[in-house]
Amino acid sequence: MTAAHPAELHRRGQPLTGLYPGWEMGQRISGPAGMDILILQHPRTKEEAYWWLSPDGEILACHALALRGTWQEALVKTLDPVLQPLSASLLDGAAPLPSEDDLLNEPLPLLRALPAPARLQLVTLWFQTARAAMHVISLTALLEHENESPFPPAFIQKLFRTRLAGPHSLACSPFNGDIIRTELTITLEQGIACRFTDPQEELTFYLFWPHGDEGNTSPETIPPIFYLPKASLLVGEGLFTPLVPTFLLSWFIGTPHCVEELKQARPFTLEDYGVGHASALWDNLSSPKKTTERGKAGQILSSFPFSSLLWGQAAFLRPLGETPFTPLEDEIHNKPTQKRAQKPYQPRKKKRKKGRKRRS
Known part of the structure; x- marks a missing residue:
């Protein structure tokens, strides 16, 4: 026995006439790139699922990561201009914090209106497509x-x-x-x-x-x-x-x-x-202050070695089978600590206290 479902939903040209037992159709919400999100609910288990729909009711995928072709490209193209600066400022801390006007730009209001799991699906799709590999x-x-x-x-x-x-x-x-x-x-x-x-x-x-x-x-x-x-x-x-x-x-x-x-x-x-x-x-936690140098453009060059080859060639970040890497010497880790020469310990001679002579 299956639950009835609206006939306007279809997949690959075939109308959808029912759902799995226990599932019910919930709200249909507008999403970015002209797509809709249909919320499916299971009242007994309190589970939710999300279908990604085209404007005419075509079921495109049951998860945003399963979207393919032009729909995936359209989503990433719509999200990228907003999520790139937002991630640079709030997530990475590499740019100034956004203003209130920046947080009102489309498609952020649409993303906030989505249920948290559906929003997470979109963010994961964008992150895997537009950001550097982790x-x-x-x-x-x-x-x-x-x-x-x-x-x-x-x-x-x-x-x-x-x-x-x-x-x-x-x-x-x-x-x-x-x-x-x-x-x-x-x-x-x-x-x-x-x-x-x-x-x-x-x-x-x-x-x-x-x-x-x-x-x-x-x-x-x-x-x-x-x-x-x-x-x-x-x-x-x-x-x-x-x-x-x-x-x-x-x-x-x-x-x-x-x-x-x-x-x-x-x-x-x-x-x-x-x-x-x-x-x-x-x-135990204090460390000597490190000096920084200024580059040609006037920016401060951090002593943390992101500019070195450590990240690209370190053994634990390199595919298996490549030639072992000899790490570069870095002043943070390999510079020997200079210790002050200590003189050998010599005990001090005790001085006798001068007291008054007793009269006989």
């Missing part, structure tokens, strides 16, 4: 190739020991070991993410804690996933790891008020940690 590795693999990694091992290990501590969590910068304060805490259906920006390197990164099996985040047991947009790098394990960028970008699209919160974000100060613990905090 480098996804585990923390173990990163530490095994520490000579080729741009992160000092001690700093990256401390970063992965970060635990959630309210809306303003603290973390160790993977670039220089400094303590930085989260700019934004993002609550998602799949987990919780924190947005950080290193003020010295001017680089934005994220830590994402996925929900456990029961839908609860366990910061004490679940290690975070590290996402660095500048390098298209994801460090972590689990099925959610490659999807973290699309989770974040979809949330930014649906939460325009986050721009104001980012504008009010302030850097870390010792008062955030507590005066009584300040000295212990900096004992």
Whole structure:
């Protein structure tokens, strides 16, 4: 027995006359590029599915990633002019924050009106088509190739020991070991993410804690996933790891008020940690200040080695079978630490205290 369905829906020229048992047709919503999204609901299981339709009722696909040909090209062409600057400013932190007018440009209002899962499908399609390919590795693999990694091992290990501590969590910068304060805490259906920006390197990164099996985040047991947009790098394990960028970008699209919160974000100060613990905090995490040089165009050249061949030729980012790569020497990791020569310890001679002579 199947549920009745409107005859105007068709696929490959054949009218659709029914649905699987238990499924019902829901709302039909206008989407970008002239497409419609039909919401299908299962009242007993509370599940939802989404069909992508042409204006005349042709069922194009049951998932945005399954769209092909001209429809996929039209979607990417429509989304790209808006999502490129939005991802550069909110996701990557490489451009100034958008204004309110920027957030009202089409097709952003259409994307916000969609259910979150349907919006996530579109963002994932655009991300896979228009953005650079992601480098996804585990923390173990990163530490095994520490000579080729741009992160000092001690700093990256401390970063992965970060635990959630309210809306303003603290973390160790993977670039220089400094303590930085989260700019934004993002609550998602799949987990919780924190947005950080290193003020010295001017680089934005994220830590994402996925929900456990029961839908609860366990910061004490679940290690975070590290996402660095500048390098298209994801460090972590689990099925959610490659999807973290699309989770974040979809949330930014649906939460325009986050721009104001980012504008009010302030850097870390010792008062955030507590005066009584300040000295212990900096004992192991402080690092010497690094000098920066200015390029011909006047821009500041970061000491973080994105311009080197580490990302393109490192063993864990290279297809199997290629010639092993000898890592370039980098001043951040390979420069020997100069220690002051210490004189041998010599005990001081105790001086006798001069006292008054007793009279006989």
